[in-house]
Amino acid sequence: MAKPNLIITVNGDMITIRSESTFKNTEIAFKLGQEFDEVTADDRKVKSTITLDGGALVQVQKWDGKTTTINRKIVDDKLVVVSIFKLLSSGFYC
Incomplete structure (x- = not known):
């Protein structure tokens, strides 16, 4: 499986995260x-x-009553990404 390239840049108080892969940029x-x-x-x-x-950069995405939390952190010179998806308010996680 090909891994995407993730490019994070900072310009003043603006941060840009660009993901480049064979699937989609x-x-x-x-x-x-x-x-x-x-x-x-x-x-x-x-x-x-x-x-x-x-x-860690902690991103919270909300849509249609659902929530995804994405944590991005550098550990031992590698980017570690952990995603938590909350499907229902009752607390189903995957």
Whole structure:
């Protein structure tokens, strides 16, 4: 399986995350802590907020009563990404 290239750039208070893969390229630009509209790689229209917590970029995506949390952190010179998807308010996680 091919791994995407993830390019994170900072220009003042604007951060850009660009993902490049054979499947699809995506790019988001945001300010920490400010909600923004995002169209995901699978074409979902979500409201996202990204914060910095303990050296990790924590992204929360909300749409149609669902929530995904994506944590991105550098560990031993490698990017570790953990995603938590909350499907129902009753607490089903995968």
